[in-house]
Amino acid sequence: MALLDIKNLTLEIDTEAGWIKALDKANLMVKENEIQALVGESGSGKSLIVRAISGGLPQQMRITADRLTWRGKNLLAMNGEERREIMRRDIAVVFQDPIGTLDPTVSLGEQLEESVPYEFVGSGWFWQKRAVRRKIAIQLLHKVGIKDHVATMRAYPHQITTDIGQKFMIAMALVSQPALLIADDPTRGMEATTKTQILKLFKRLNQTKGLSILFVGHDLLAISSMADSMTVLYCGQTVESGPIQKLQKRPLHPYTKALMESAPSFRVDLAPKSPLVTLPGTIPTLQHLPIGCRLGPRCERAQKTCVQAPEIRKIHDHQYSCHFPLHSKAK
Numbered sequence: 416m417a418l419l420d421i422k423n424l425t426l427e428i429d430t431e432a433g434w435i436k437a438l439d440k441a442n443l444m445v446k447e448n449e450i451q452a453l454v455g456e457s458g459s460g461k462s463l464i465v466r467a468i469s470g471g472l473p474q475q476m477r478i479t480a481d482r483l484t485w486r487g488k489n490l491l492a493m494n495g496e497e498r499r500e501i502m503r504r505d506i507a508v509v510f511q512d513p514i515g516t517l518d519p520t521v522s523l524g525e526q527l528e529e530s531v532p533y534e535f536v537g538s539g540w541f542w543q544k545r546a547v548r549r550k551i552a553i554q555l556l557h558k559v560g561i562k563d564h565v566a567t568m569r570a571y572p573h574q575i576t577t578d579i580g581q582k583f584m585i586a587m588a589l590v591s592q593p594a595l596l597i598a599d600d601p602t603r604g605m606e607a608t609t610k611t612q613i614l615k616l617f618k619r620l621n622q623t624k625g626l627s628i629l630f631v632g633h634d635l636l637a638i639s640s641m642a643d644s645m646t647v648l649y650c651g652q653t654v655e656s657g658p659i660q661k662l663q664k665r666p667l668h669p670y671t672k673a674l675m676e677s678a679p680s681f682r683v684d685l686a687p688k689s690p691l692v693t694l695p696g697t698i699p700t701l702q703h704l705p706i707g708c709r710l711g712p713r714c715e716r717a718q719k720t721c722v723q724a725p726e727i728r729k730i731h732d733h734q735y736s737c738h739f740p741l742h743s744k745a746k
């Protein structure tokens with residue numbers, strides 16, 4: 416059974432121009448023990464999917480879905496408390512801008528110790544419980560590659576670097592031993608060495624602890640080095656998903672191909688100094704969304720039919736939504 420299963424998720428935002436579909440029937444599945452990447456250009460709706468999973472959307476957003484389940488249970492039918500319990504124990508999210516989500520007035524050590532679930536602390540006198548919390552916190556910091564736990568635990572959020580901040584937030588996320596870690600663009604803006612450390616950490620957690628990871632981002636090189644499968648989002652619509660090697664070797668959606676080609680080293684067959692092939696135009700704003708397949712105006716394979724949104728088609732574990740996929744006879 417899939418851990419997380421999202422089918423036809425639509426998220427509308429109330430804007431001055433009325434309700435706008437920022438996500439239009441998006442699909443995503445994360446299986447047990449896998450690293451699933453969610454990729455797409457900036458503004459394609461990746462963070463909105465993360466917010467829809469986390470719950471607690473602001474009033475100007477509303478969602479509908481044919482399926483939004485966690486281990487088969489309907490998240491949309493749950494009350495606030497049930498939903499929070501899943502987010503407390505089963506699903507952990509590392510958001511963008513890690514340090515901004517911490518309390519600036521409390522030391523990192525205290526914040527981490529406080530977030531250890533009471534179930535893990537056991538019974539005893541308060542100083543015994545505090546010692547258990549501290550031990551768990553130190554172990555977590557070492558696990559994420561923070562060696563100097565003393566300095567880190569004493570520090571306040573404004574005193575640490577972005578890299579330590581990101582590792583610290585991963586430690587905070589792991590404290591409840593979740594089954595799924597959602598990392599929203601966790602390596603954005605990081606220098607190469609730290610990025611590699613974080614990616615290796617994710618891979619290790621996946622391989623040794625069986626942690627499932629939803630890795631959200633646009634760094635295709637990083638993603639190809641660690642993810643098992645990939646879901647590609649364009650302007651709020653899921654265009655393709657499947658095992659990463661299949662998408663890499665033989666993408667079926669023109670957008671996936673363009674995305675791959677925009678990351679030159681991702682393509683094994685690209686000759687040195689080849690010109691970069693990218694799509695013409697830019698991702699449309701929410702106020703000017705094309706009808707049907709939203710890639711239409713930028714797609715050289717588009718035809719009249721593309722004003723109707725394509726249904727999902729499947730070839731084994733490879734799914735795509737395109738009327739005129741690559742490698743097909745049409746066009």
Ligand SMILES: Nc1ncnc2c1ncn2[C@@H]1O[C@H](COP(=O)(O)OP(=O)(O)OP(=O)(O)O)[C@@H](O)[C@H]1O
Nearest residue numbers: 428437455456457458459460461462463464700701
């Ligand atoms: N609170 C909001 N009000 C209005 N529009 C919003 C809001 N949040 C997101 N959007 C719009 O929804 C679209 C998708 O945003 P989202 O942040 O999910 O993109 P993204 O793929 O995560 O981008 P990035 O990679 O830059 O983080 C964008 O056009 C964004 O401007």
